[in-house]
Structure formats: C-alpha cells, structure tokens
Amino acid sequence: MSSGRLLDGRLKIRHLILTRTIAEAGSVVGAAELLHVTQPVVTRGLREVEEILGVTLFERLPRGVQPTVYGEAFLAHAGAVLAQLRAAEDQIERLRSGDLGTITVGAHFAGSKLLPLAIAGLKKEHPNVVVTVKEAIPEALERQLLTGELDVIVGRLPRRTSDRIRRVKLHEEPFRIAARLGHPIHDHPDPQLADTARFPWILPPEQTRLRTELERVFAEQRVDLPADVVECTSIVTLRDLLHASDMITAVPMFVVEQDPDLRSLAIELSNIRRSVGVMVDAERPLAPVAAILIRHLSDEAARMTADADANRPFAETEGSLPAATAEPGQPSTTGL
Template identity: 50%
Template structure:
C-alpha cells in the first residue's frame, strides 16, 4: 500500500490531477497552471510511481481517467475543497465582513425566500460574495458532498437513508395550479382537474419529487399525464411560458402570491405540499459566511409564514 503520508505526496500532485481531468491533457493542464509541460509530465510520473498505478490513459481525444484515476480524483477534489474551505473559514474568522457562500437552489425557495435572504445578508455584510447554482436536488447533493456548494435551499427531499445529510425545515408551502391572468380556465364554474387536461402543461422533470406527486394525483383521478406538455424547472422559462401562452403549471404558492400576472386556479392538489428548508452536511461545520446565510434564511422564512397562511386558503 502506498504511503501517502510519508511526505512524498505533494499538494501540487492533487492540483495537477484535477487540472488534467478537467482539461483533458497535460499540455492544457500545464498552461492552466502556468507550468512548463515537462515539469507537469514529471510530476504526474512521480505521482503514478508513488501510487504504483496509471491514473490516465492516453488516446487520440486526450487523456482519460482510469478506474484508479477516478478513485484518486474523488479524494483529491475533496482534499482541495476542504483546504479551500479552511482558508475561507480562517479569513471569515479574521474578518467577518468578507467571505463567499455558495448556495444550491431548487424551484421552491428560489423565487421569494432566497432573494430576500440574500438581500438581507448583503445589507449586513456587503463584502460577502454569494454564488447561486440552480439545479435539481439529485444534482446538487453530489456538489454538496464535494464541497462545491455550502448548502441547498428548496424543497426538502427525503434523506432518511443518507446519514451524511441533515435538514433544517423553514416552512411548509402549498403547491397551486397556476395560469396567466385572463386564461380561458379562469372563472369557469365547477372547474375540475379533468377540465384542465385539454390545455398544455408545464411539468417538473421526471426525477423530481413534485413530478412523482403530480403523477400520483392524476392517477387517483383516473387521468394520464397531459399529452401536450413541456418539462422544465427554470422559473424564468416557466413564467414566460405561462404569461405568453395558455399553459398550466404546478408552482409553489409564493410564486403566484407575488406575481400579479399569474393566477391560482381553484383546483386543489390534495396532499401536494412542500416542506421548504435547507439541506446541509451532518459532519461539516459551516463557514462563517454560510452560517450567516443560514441565519438570514431563518429570519426571512419566519416573515413569510404569515403570507403562506393566506396562500394556503
């Protein structure tokens, strides 16, 4: 077994492997790191000799990770991430006015809660940089584990089988069927879910919890998924489609309550309600900036609870 703690493994080895994996060749990695190519090649050879395995294969399309390389890269990224976080934590402890927090966000929470929390944080700490990455939960969790995001804000997906994750519930939000003001379905008497199947729909992506819940609601009413549909999680794209067309979408209640161009239809989605909160790593301490972000999320969520009581009725 290679002795990686004996002093032969250098930080530059970890940086080089990640750069080669990201850029696809020693030459491009060396250019990115501002190294001479012979020095980069020599460092890679040193590392492979130390480990006793090849980390890359060389082909016509560049260098590809071997199974050993993939395993080593995962740990190299984790080490570099923790070193970056250590630096940020030291800077944050030395100067609470600066720092960076990276937030992964889902649709629920991204339209009202998160902007308000960011605005509140920036008023208190204008020197803190906030980075927002929007994606689905299953994409953001690996980024959280890798240290690429500090916390995930949005709907709380089940994590009872993931002891490495913990969650902070902020509020519960109803999901409403939303259309544009002036939509043909607005004002129709005795409107039912079946009446809406003739309109085009915007549905969440298949891997999302909301999509699964909507499918279950439709099945309980003996209905199939609308044949005319778009699948999307981008709130900007969804809003534009809703405002410009006769499409229907299932959206968090706060979206419609804060947008005068959208209307919630009087068709209840029984059992579809979103617990919104923050997903964190169980064993990782938050950086000072991430801790401040969590505090502001809690504060703005408390303010939203009153509005949500009205939205749910």
C-alpha cells in the same frame, strides 16, 4: 504532570508567546529584545511555565538555549494554539468588515421566494460577499453538496438522503395549479383537473417526486396526463413560459403569490406540499457566511409563515421555528 494543570488558569497566552519567542531567538537575551522587555522578565516567565508543567522546556547552553524533548512537544502545541487564535482574530475581523469571501448556494424553485429575500438581507449586511446560485433538481444538488461544490442547498427537503447531510426545515409550502392572468381556464366557472388537461402543461422531469405525485393526482381523478408537455426545473424559464403562453403548471404557493401576473386555480392539491429548508454537509464546518445566510433564511421563513397566518385562513402552516437540533438524513423543524 497532573491532569488539568494547563487549564487551571495559571497558564497565560503570554506564556505561549514567550516560549515560542525563546525558541525562535535561541536565547533568553534574544527573546527579551524581540519582546521589548528585560531579560529578568523573560527568565521569570519561563520559570513560571516550567513550574506549571513540572518539566524543563529548555536546556541552558553556554551560548543560548535549546528545547528539550518536553520543550519540543509543548512548543508544537503552543504554536497550534496561537495559530488558532490568529485565525479566530482574522475571521472576526472579516465578519466585522463584511469581507466574508464567497458562498455557493444550490437552489430548487420551491425556495424561490425565500432565497432572494435572504440573499438581499445578507448583501445588505455584508456587501462584499459574493453569492453564486446554482439551480438543479434536488438529487443533483445533493451530489454537488457532498462533493464540496455547494456550501448549502435551499429548497424542498427530501424524505431521505445521505446521513452526511443535515437538513433543517424552515416552513411548509403547499402547491397550487396556476396559469397566467387572462388564461382561458380562468373563464371557467368551476375548473376541474380534466379542464386543465386540454391545455399544455409544464411538468417536472420524470422520476422526480413531484412528477410522481402529480401523475398520481391525475390517475386518481381518472384524467390522462396532458399530451402537450414541457419538462422544466428552472423557475425563471417556467415563469416566462406561463406568461407567454396558455401553459399550466403546479408550483409552490408562494411562487404564485409573489407574481401578480399569475393566478392559482381552486383545484385541490392538498396532498402535494413540501417542507422547505436548508441542507448542509454535516462533515464540513459551516462557513461563517453560510451561517449568516441561514440566519436570514430562518428570519424570512418566520415572516412568511406569520404573513400567511395573518392574511388568510391557511391551516397548513406550522408556525415559527422551534429551537432544536436537526438530525442527519431526516427533515426537522430546527435551526442550525
């Protein structure tokens, strides 16, 4: 058989169905009954397939037919093709009806504004989707992604990670030092980092990248780390602590902007910023619901960037997402 015969347009899906039905019925007559056509139609269809392949698919017996060695091989592939088509039909129907099952998202608080907006958009479009969000530090989330416990991670993009992880940058997010409205630090006419160290702080755990960067900022300004510290990775707990106490922390800019009870301080943290985006396992097919969530994430990130550019002289943003392909293990301003 010359190369390309099955792809030259002559082989039809009806040929696959016909040959599978003949094999299941065990005879041309039986296949005709199952397909609700006449026997000559089945005979003609079988002859067409055998002419395309250049081999005999069924051995004609006194009572019915039996697949030849060529027939066995072709029928196996025909069954796989039909199964894939049925799966595609089922998936499209689930997409159309909104019944996409579940998605488990790992989140770090750097994506705190982005993720809720994207989930709201996803649920509006597909109300039957069940979304589970798990918060943890980035290192723990990456491990869960690779073990299949998570479908996607939303948050800060680490500088390097496993080559299995594909990372897509959505936007840049700088950090701000913040405290609640009415905090005594806001009474200071020109608060400095040393002034904040007199109050309790909320810090990320030791050995995390943000903790290391904050420690460097304190060291460069010759300020001792606060003695009164709470280590926290949960954005909900962090906000509650800020609202209920005189604690101070460093958080992504959008966390402060979306909370009317918080206010940032004019203390420079220009070297602390994060590329916020999504991470997926490059070795696993992307589920339809994950692709839809990522689309909503990209749309919301573009809106956030546009709003930032329009409402303040914020030169730290990089604009909307260019169309490109993310590289495994490296951050990229791309789409999936």
